[in-house]
Amino acid sequence: HSVLLTGGSGFIASHILDALLRRRYWVTVTVRSEEKGLRLQKNYPEDLRPRISFTVVEDIVQEGAFDNAVKVQPFDYIIHTACPYHFNFTDPIADFIDPAVKGTVGILKSAKAYAPTVKRVVLLSSSATILNPFNHSKVYDETVHGETSWEQAMNPRLAYRASKIFAEKAAFEFISTEKPPFDLVVLNPPLVFGPAPSHLVSLDALNTSNQRIRDLVLGKFRSPDGDSTIPPTGPVYIFCDVRDVAEAHVKALEAGPEASGQRFFLVGGYFSNKRLADAVRITHTGLANKLPDENKVVDDMPEDVYGWDNEKSRRVLGLEYRDLQTCVNDSVEAILRIAEQE
Ligand code: NDP
Numbered sequence: 001h002s003v004l005l006t007g008g009s010g011f012i013a014s015h016i017l018d019a020l021l022r023r024r025y026w027v028t029v030t031v032r033s034e035e036k037g038l039r040l041q042k043n044y045p046e047d048l049r050p051r052i053s054f055t056v057v058e059d060i061v062q063e064g065a066f067d068n069a070v071k072v073q074p075f076d077y078i079i080h081t082a083c084p085y086h087f088n089f090t091d092p093i094a095d096f097i098d099p100a101v102k103g104t105v106g107i108l109k110s111a112k113a114y115a116p117t118v119k120r121v122v123l124l125s126s127s128a129t130i131l132n133p134f135n136h137s138k139v140y141d142e143t144v145h146g147e148t149s150w151e152q153a154m155n156p157r158l159a160y161r162a163s164k165i166f167a168e169k170a171a172f173e174f175i176s177t178e179k180p181p182f183d184l185v186v187l188n189p190p191l192v193f194g195p196a197p198s199h200l201v202s203l204d205a206l207n208t209s210n211q212r213i214r215d216l217v218l219g220k221f222r223s224p225d226g227d228s229t230i231p232p233t234g235p236v237y238i239f240c241d242v243r244d245v246a247e248a249h250v251k252a253l254e255a256g257p258e259a260s261g262q263r264f265f266l267v268g269g270y271f272s273n274k275r276l277a278d279a280v281r282i283t284h285t286g287l288a289n290k291l292p293d294e295n296k297v298v299d300d301m302p303e304d305v306y307g308w309d310n311e312k313s314r315r316v317l318g319l320e321y322r323d324l325q326t327c328v329n330d331s332v333e334a335i336l337r338i339a340e341q342e
Helices: 011-022 034-042 092-114 159-178 208-217 242-254 273-283 285-290 311-316 324-341
Strands: 002-006 026-031 052-056 077-080 120-124 183-188 191-193 238-241 263-265
Touching: 002 011, 011 026, 011 242, 026 034, 034 052, 077 092, 077 242, 092 120, 092 159, 120 159, 120 242, 159 183, 183 242, 191 208, 191 242, 191 324, 208 273, 208 285, 208 324, 238 242, 238 324, 263 311, 273 285, 273 324
Parallel strands: 002 026, 002 077, 026 052, 077 120, 120 183, 183 263, 191 238
Antiparallel strands: none
16 A cells, blocks of 8 residues: 655655554655655655655745646655744744645645545544633533634644644544545644664664653753752643554554544653653663652642543544653664754
């Protein structure tokens, strides 16, 4: 079977690609430049390379951006992950909302127009469309749909969340109004940690969600006398290991009609920045002098923090989740490996 994977150079996408190749799929990834595509391909052993091709989609905001990509071969599935996730932005519309919404609607439109063999599209959304992280008096699951307004979307602190809400809504609307021959499955992970992509050559280019683990490991959250300079954790206190997020994508492709049109809340557990530091302290004793002293860090996860329920993903997709300790251990290993090469 063949899959079109958008945003192939990204953190989560790199693990989805690994998971797809382990299951013997033929994968075409979209990347923003020839150079990124070649680097990605080169990173895999020769026997796997024929299964990976790439096609350049420079900017998912452009009208018809995916028209050529969906025609590369007769795809069975599409996984859409290309979307910005960072905090160095200036314009909520140009930097977040347009790529999220136009990218999502764009891939669905191109698939409907030019890829008649596609049976299912899996959309990487976010817990941002479920969780209202400021409302703690709730147990969150897929039945909750986050609300936002255009005004909130213009607030830099809320723009990312709004972009994901608008994009997911637009995707479901497309399915109900356009009635394409494929169905849609939506995946909603919270903060994703885990090993950096193996093609990454510099820690400066590390994806946004892993940066706090990188900064811990590099000693950036410790003052010379061991005091903590760890920033506040919140408002999101739940995480998922990137390998479980990747596995969820493959399982979402392969699941039967019970997954059709469904959202899945992918949660591995709670975390706080103190718990991340504690996890590093346990797995990497040699890094103790980079971390703030244990008794100088306060766990800022509120006692009445919101609840979460990942039962649906375990039942329908058969997912099992890695715990925080495993996730942090493997993230740190990858960070140390890249630091050594730099
Ligand atoms: P990355 O930044 O690692 O990957 C984003 C990918 O999207 C990159 O390949 C990037 O290309 C591509 N991209 C961004 N904007 C454009 C554009 N305008 N045109 C073409 N390609 C573009 O992020 P993650 O892997 O962490 O996240 C991917 C998705 O997962 C996002 O949708 C994010 O919202 C969602 N998500 C992430 C979470 C996390 O904690 N990491 C949590 C929940 C959801 P390039 O690198 O070349 O710029």
